[in-house]
Amino acid sequence: MTVPMPSPAVSPQDDLAPVTLYALDRQRARIEATLRAGMDRVLDHGQFVLGPEVAALEAELADYCGVPHAIGVSSGRDALIMALMALGVGPGDAVFVPAFTFSATAGSVASVGAVPVFVDVDAATFNMDPAALETAIANIRSEGRLQPKAVMPVDLYGLPADYEEIGAIAAREGLHIIADAAQSLGGAAPAGPVGSLAPISAVSFYPTKPLGAYGDGGAVLTNDDALAETVREIRSHGRSGAGDEALRLGMTGRLDTIQAAVLLAKFEVFADEMVRRQQIAEHYTAGLADVVSTPDIAAGYRSAWALYTVRVPDRDRVRKGLSDAGIQTGLFYPTPLHRHGAFQPWVSPDDSHPVAEQLSRDVLSLPIYPDLTDREADRVIAALRAVI
Numbered sequence: 001m002t003v004p005m006p007s008p009a010v011s012p013q014d015d016l017a018p019v020t021l022y023a024l025d026r027q028r029a030r031i032e033a034t035l036r037a038g039m040d041r042v043l044d045h046g047q048f049v050l051g052p053e054v055a056a057l058e059a060e061l062a063d064y065c066g067v068p069h070a071i072g073v074s075s076g077r078d079a080l081i082m083a084l085m086a087l088g089v090g091p092g093d094a095v096f097v098p099a100f101t102f103s104a105t106a107g108s109v110a111s112v113g114a115v116p117v118f119v120d121v122d123a124a125t126f127n128m129d130p131a132a133l134e135t136a137i138a139n140i141r142s143e144g145r146l147q148p149k150a151v152m153p154v155d156l157y158g159l160p161a162d163y164e165e166i167g168a169i170a171a172r173e174g175l176h177i178i179a180d181a182a183q184s185l186g187g188a189a190p191a192g193p194v195g196s197l198a199p200i201s202a203v204s205f206y207p208t209k210p211l212g213a214y215g216d217g218g219a220v221l222t223n224d225d226a227l228a229e230t231v232r233e234i235r236s237h238g239r240s241g242a243g244d245e246a247l248r249l250g251m252t253g254r255l256d257t258i259q260a261a262v263l264l265a266k267f268e269v270f271a272d273e274m275v276r277r278q279q280i281a282e283h284y285t286a287g288l289a290d291v292v293s294t295p296d297i298a299a300g301y302r303s304a305w306a307l308y309t310v311r312v313p314d315r316d317r318v319r320k321g322l323s324d325a326g327i328q329t330g331l332f333y334p335t336p337l338h339r340h341g342a343f344q345p346w347v348s349p350d351d352s353h354p355v356a357e358q359l360s361r362d363v364l365s366l367p368i369y370p371d372l373t374d375r376e377a378d379r380v381i382a383a384l385r386a387v388i
C-alpha cells in the first residue's frame with residue numbers, strides 16, 4: 001500500500017503559517033482531477049437523485065465494512081433517525097445514549113418522540129461505560145414510566161465503543177443496539193470493522209469527517225435484509241421502489257448523487273489516508289504521552305482518528321497558549337449533553353455524570369488529517385510541551 005502524503009520539503013514559511021484544525025483544501029488539491037471528473041459525470045447524466053454513483057458508493061461501503069447493506073442517506077443525524085424509525089422506536093421508549101458526545105446523538109432520539117437517557121462514559125476511552133449503562137437500565141425499569149428499547153453507543157473521535165460488553169447487556173435486557181458511528185468509519189474492533197459491530201450503524205459524511213462529502217451526507221449499514229429494505233423505504237418518503245403509495249412514514253432522506261460522486265473519489269484514497277492518520281496519531285502519542293493524557297487504544301482496536309484528543313489540566317490556558325503559537329485546536333465537547341438546553345425536559349435534577357463533566361473541562365483536540373506534514377505535527381508537539 002502506498003501512502004501518497006509524504007511530508008513536503010520544508011520552507012522557512014512553514015514554521016510561520018498557522019497549523020489549522022482541518023485543511024480540506026490540501027486533500028482537494030491532491031485529488032482534484034478525480035473529484036472534478038466524478039462531478040462532471042453527474043452533470044452529464046443528470047440523475048441527481050439516486051443516480052448510479054449512489055449505488056456504486058453503497059456497494060463499496062458495504063464491501064469495506066463487511067456487511068451486505070449500505071444505504072446512502074442525507075446526513076449522519078438522519079441515518080440515526082431512520083435507524084430508530086426502522087426499529088419502531090417512539091413515544092414511551094427509553095434510548096440510552098452517552099452523556100459525552102455531539103448533540104445529534106440524543107437529538108435523533110428525541111426527534112422520533114422517544115426519551116434519551118444519559119449514561120456516563122469511561123474516562124480512558126471516552127465511550128459509553130457499560131457499568132453505567134446497567135445502572136441506567138435498572139433505574140428506568142424501577143421507575144416504570146418508560147420502556148427500555150434501545151442503546152445507542154457512540155464511537156467517539158473514531159474509536160469503536162465496547163460493543164462486546166454493551167452487546168451482552170443489550171441481549172440480556174432485550175434492547176436494540178444502534179451504533180452512532182458518525183465519526184468512526186475506518187475504525188475497527190477485535191470483532192471487525194466499524195459498520196459490522198452492531199446490527200445497525202449510522203455514519204456521517206459531514207465534510208470534516210474522515211470520509212467527508214462537500215455538503216451533508218451519511219449512510220446506514222446493516223447485516224439485516226428486512227431492516228435494510230425498511231430504511232430504503234423510509235429514506236424515500238416511505239415508498240417501495242418506484243411505487244407511489246406511502247407504505248409507512250418516511251422522509252426525504254437520500255444521499256445526493258453529486259455527493260456520492262465526491263465520496264467515490266475520496267474513497268479511492270481512504271485506506272491510505274487511514275494509514276497516514278494512524279502514523280500521525282502514533283507520532284503525537286510518542287511525543288506527548290509523558291506530558292499530557294493521550295488516547296488509550298486497547299489491543300485489537302483501531303481508531304479512525306477523526307480527532308486526536310488529549311486531556312490537559314487548565315485546558316483554556318493551554319488552548320490560548322497553542323493559539324498564540326499558531327496552533328488551532330478544537331473543543332469536542334465543552335458541554336455534556338445533560339447540560340444542553342434542548343434536553344432539559346428529560347434530565348432530572350439528580351442526574352449526575354461526573355466523568356462526562358470532567359472530560360468536558362479537560363479535552364482538547366489537536367490537528368490530525370492526512371495532509372498534515374511531519375513538520376507541522378512536530379510543531380504541535382513542541383508548542384504543547386512548551387505551554388504545559
Ligand SMILES: Cc1ncc(COP(=O)(O)O)c(C=O)c1O
Binds near residue numbers: 076078104205216217
Ligand atoms: C457523534 C455524532 N453523531 C451524529 C452526528 C451527526 O452527523 P451529521 O452532521 O452528518 O448529521 C455527528 C456529526 O457531527 C456526530 O459527531
